[in-house]
Amino acid sequence: MNLKGTLPTLILEALALHPDHGYSIAQRIKERSRGVLDFKEGTLYPALHKLQQEGRVEFSEQVENGRTRRVYRITHAGRKALAKDRDEWRTLSRAVSMILKEA
Amino acid sequence: MQTLEQWLSVATRGLCDAAAERVRAEIGEHYLSAIESAGAVDVDSADVERRAIAALGDAKTANRQYRRVLLTEGEAKLLRGLTLPLWRPHQLVGILLLVATAIYAIAVRTSRLNYLFAAIAVSTVLRAIPISSIRAGWVVRILRWGNHTLLFDVVRERGGLGKGSAGHDPDPDPSDGPGHGAHRVQALRPSQEGARRAVAQAAEGLVIKATGSPWGRIIG
Numbered sequence: 001m002n003l004k005g006t007l008p009t010l011i012l013e014a015l016a017l018h019p020d021h022g023y024s025i026a027q028r029i030k031e032r033s034r035g036v037l038d039f040k041e042g043t044l045y046p047a048l049h050k051l052q053q054e055g056r057v058e059f060s061e062q063v064e065n066g067r068t069r070r071v072y073r074i075t076h077a078g079r080k081a082l083a084k085d086r087d088e089w090r091t092l093s094r095a096v097s098m099i100l101k102e103a
Numbered sequence: 104m105q106t107l108e109q110w111l112s113v114a115t116r117g118l119c120d121a122a123a124e125r126v127r128a129e130i131g132e133h134y135l136s137a138i139e140s141a142g143a144v145d146v147d148s149a150d151v152e153r154r155a156i157a158a159l160g161d162a163k164t165a166n167r168q169y170r171r172v173l174l175t176e177g178e179a180k181l182l183r184g185l186t187l188p189l190w191r192p193h194q195l196v197g198i199l200l201l202v203a204t205a206i207y208a209i210a211v212r213t214s215r216l217n218y219l220f221a222a223i224a225v226s227t228v229l230r231a232i233p234i235s236s237i238r239a240g241w242v243v244r245i246l247r248w249g250n251h252t253l254l255f256d257v258v259r260e261r262g263g264l265g266k267g268s269a270g271h272d273p274d275p276d277p278s279d280g281p282g283h284g285a286h287r288v289q290a291l292r293p294s295q296e297g298a299r300r301a302v303a304q305a306a307e308g309l310v311i312k313a314t315g316s317p318w319g320r321i322i323g
Contacts (some may be wrong), residue, residue, distance in 0.1 A: 070129065
């Protein structure tokens with residue numbers, strides 16, 4: 001399942017637990033949704049760049065096993081945006097659930 | 104089977120060099136992590152690589168998304184042609200002098216040569232403005248085009264410089280003598296050729312300066 005437009009929120013949610021690098025973020029999103037939410041990993045980085053430009057995530061470079069990795073972390077603005085997204089999602093989800101129950 | 108290099112060549116199409124390099128680094132790192140992670144449980148390396156590429160998805164889709172957030176070649180070219188690398192004290196002094204000349208030329212309006220100085224001053228100021236976004240880049244570029252149009256119009260309209268309001272006499276008085284009116288326009292012609300050449304050289308210098316700035320950067 002691919003819910004368009006939700007990837008930035010899912011990235012923020014993944015980073016809210018702890019800072020991480022790109023590959024691990026993608027795997028955690030897939031694992032936490034038990035494979036239901038699938039997305040192409042090539043789209044992860046444009047979303048990360050956008051979040052970075054918006055000031056919602058920041059990164060630092062770390063060298064592991066001779067390879068330079070970018071470790072992303074959520075910012076204060078990112079946490080605020082995530083809280084807002086969560087509220088909006090819950091409202092939307094409740095509304096859709098009510099309609100589906102009626103049907 | 105698509106290789107990582109083929110995937111990257113599509114995904115980085117149209118991006119400026121620095122942005123393409125960044126994409127190559129992050130996707131390369133992602134790919135290596137995927138290979139390492141899958142390699143622990145799977146010994147078929149070709150299959151591991153195929154699945155790692157497949158997990159990246161469509162390269163064209165990634166390219167479209169990258170172009171929205173990273174600087175493209177066209178945008179980098181636009182910015183390169185518009186700005187000086189850094190503000191330095193002597194640049195600021197020079198700009199202030201040119202601005203003062205421009206204000207003087209506009210206020211006095213005695214010579215077309217002053218209009219030329221004013222246009223060059225405005226052009227220099229526009230080139231020195233630090234550009235931080237593509238939108239600002241387009242605004243400055245439009246202003247620069249307008250300024251260049253005015254500059255060439257000044258040159259073309261009268262066919263020479265040093266012949267401002269004082270040189271152009273719409274109502275020549277016959278009593279002025281041979282040094283005034285139409286007689287004076289004729290008398291100025293030899294110097295107009297020299298002025299034309301000077302303007303052409305000045306314009307050529309501007310073009311060289313506009314295309315020769317070795318500067319580029321990434322937004323965001």
